Amino acid sequence: MRLGGALLALLLLAGCGDGEARYDVLVFSRTTAFRHAEAIDAGRAALEQLGADRGFAVEATEDPGRFSEDGLADVEVVVLLQTNGDGVLRGGERAALERWTRGGGGVVAIHAAANADRDWPWYGELLGGARFRNHPPGRLQFQRATVTVEDASHPATRGVPARWTRTDEWYNFAPEPGPRAHVLATLDEREYEEVDGTRAADPHPIAWWTPVGRGRSLYTALGHGGEAWEEPAYRSHIAGAVEWAAGAR
Numbered sequence: 095m096r097l098g099g100a101l102l103a104l105l106l107l108a109g110c111g112d113g114e115a116r117y118d119v120l121v122f123s124r125t126t127a128f129r130h131a132e133a134i135d136a137g138r139a140a141l142e143q144l145g146a147d148r149g150f151a152v153e154a155t156e157d158p159g160r161f162s163e164d165g166l167a168d169v170e171v172v173v174l175l176q177t178n179g180d181g182v183l184r185g186g187e188r189a190a191l192e193r194w195t196r197g198g199g200g201v202v203a204i205h206a207a208a209n210a211d212r213d214w215p216w217y218g219e220l221l222g223g224a225r226f227r228n229h230p231p232g233r234l235q236f237q238r239a240t241v242t243v244e245d246a247s248h249p250a251t252r253g254v255p256a257r258w259t260r261t262d263e264w265y266n267f268a269p270e271p272g273p274r275a276h277v278l279a280t281l282d283e284r285e286y287e288e289v290d291g292t293r294a295a296d297p298h299p300i301a302w303w304t305p306v307g308r309g310r311s312l313y314t315a316l317g318h319g320g321e322a323w324e325e326p327a328y329r330s331h332i333a334g335a336v337e338w339a340a341g342a343r
Contacts, residue, residue: 115145115149115150115151116148116149116150116340117150117151117170117171117340118150118151118153118168118169118170118171119141119145119150119151119152119153119169119170119171119172119173119336119340120153120155120160120166120169120171120172120173121137121138121141121152121153121154121155121173121175122154122155122156122160122161122172122173122174122175122177123137123138123154123156123174123175123176123177124156124157124158124177124182125176125177125178125179125182125206126178126179126180126181126182127178127179127180127209128178128179128206129176129178130176130178130205130206130318130319132319132320132321133175133176133205133317133318133319133320133322133323134175134176135320136320136321136322136323136324137175137176137204137317137320137323137332138154138175139323140323140329140332141154141173141175141332141336142154144329144332144333144336148333148337150171150336150340158182158183158184158187159187161183161186161187161188161190161191162186162187162190163190163193163194165190166190166191166194166199169194169199170199170200170339170340170341171199171200171201171202171336171339171340172191172194172195172199172200172201172202173201173202173203173204173336174201174202174203174204174207174210175204175207176204176205176206176207176317177203177206177207177210178206178207178209178210179209179210180210180211180212180213181211182210182211183211183214188211188214188216188217192216194309195220195306195307195309195311196306196307196308196309197307197308197309198307198308198309199309200309200310200311200312200338200339200340200341201220201306201309201310201311201312201339202311202312202313202314202332202335202336202339203220203221203311203312203313203314204313204314204316204317204332205263205265205314205315205316205317205318206226207221207313208221208224208225208226208265208267208313208315209225209226212225219304219306220304220306220311221271221304221311221313222271222272222274222275222302222303222304222311222313223269223270223271223272223274223275223304224267224269224270224271224272224275224299224302224313225267225268225269226265226266226267227265227266227267227268227290228265228266228289228290229263229264229265229266230263230264230286230287230288230289231289234287234289235263236261236262236263236318237261237262237264237286237287238259238260238261238285238286239259239260239261239262239264239281239282239285239286240257240258240259240281240282240285241254241257241258241259241260241279241280241281241282241300241301241316242256242257242258242279242280242281242282243255243256243257243258243278243279244277244278244279244280245276245277245278245279248278248303248334248338249334249335249337249338250278250301250303250312250314250331250332250334250335250338251278251279251301251331251334252330252334253327253330253331253333253334254327254328254330254331255327257282258279258327260316260325260327260328262316262317262318262319262322263318263319264281264286264288264300264315265300265315266288266289266290266298267299270297270299271299271302271304271313274304274305275299275302275303275304276302276303276304277299277301277302278301278302278303278312279299279300279301279314280297280298280299280300281298281300282295283295283296283298300314300315300316301313301314301315301316301331303338310338310339311339312335312338312339314331314332314335316328316331317332
C-alpha cells in the first residue's frame with residue numbers, strides 16, 4: 095500500500111523513518127562485457143540517496159533470477175544501470191521483463207544499457223528501436239559538448255539547463271531511435287568530433303522515451319563515468335526519469 099502524497103510529506107517533515115515508500119525501484123547492473131565499474135558503484139549509492147530523499151525504496155541486484163513474475167510483482171521501476179554485453183538476461187528472465195513492462199512497468203536504461211542483449215529483438219523495442227554503434231575513439235573518447243534539451247516539460251529534463259555543456263563519452267547509434275521514440279535531448283554536433291561517418295552536423299538524439307504497451311521506457315546515453323553522479327544536473331536528470339517511470343510525475 096502506498097502513502098498518499100500529503101501523508102508522505104507530513105511523515106517526512108516529522109522525521110518519521112518507518113513510513114512506506116511511495117514506490118519500489120529495482121536497480122540492475124549485471125554485465126557480461128566491459129563493466130563501467132565506477133559508474134555502477136556511484137550510481138547505486140546515488141540512487142539509494144535519491145530514494146531516501148524522495149521517498150522511494152531501492153534494491154540493487156546483479157541476480158538475473160530476480161526477473162520473474164513474482165520477483166517483479168512489487169516493483170514499479172527497473173533501472174538498467176550500465177548493463178552491458180550478451181546474455182545479461184535469458185529465456186524466462188527476458189519474458190518476465192517484457193510482460194511486466196507491457197503490463198505497466200517503467201524502465202530507465204542508462205548509457206551502456208544500449209549495448210546489452212543485442213540478440214533480443216524486444217529489447218531493441220524497449221530502447222525505442224536504437225542500438226549503440228560506437229563512440230569517438232582514442233584521444234576523442236571523452237569530449238566536452240552541449241546537450242540541447244528538446245522537451246523541457248519532461249521530468250527528466252525539467253531540472254537541467256536548456257543548453258547543458260558537459261564532458262562525457264558520446265555515443266553514436268545505429269539504428270537511431272525510431273518514430274515511436276519521443277526525443278528529450280540531442281547533442282550539438284557542431285561542438286565536438288562525433289566520428290559517426292558523416293561530415294555534416296545532423297540530428298543526434300541522446301535521451302528519449304518510448305511507450306511500451308501499457309508501460310514506458312526512458313533511455314539516456316549520459317553518464318559514462320562515476321563523476322557524472324556528482325553533477326547536480328545529472329542527478330536531477332536521473333531522478334526525474336525514475337519519478338516519471340514510476341508514474342509519480
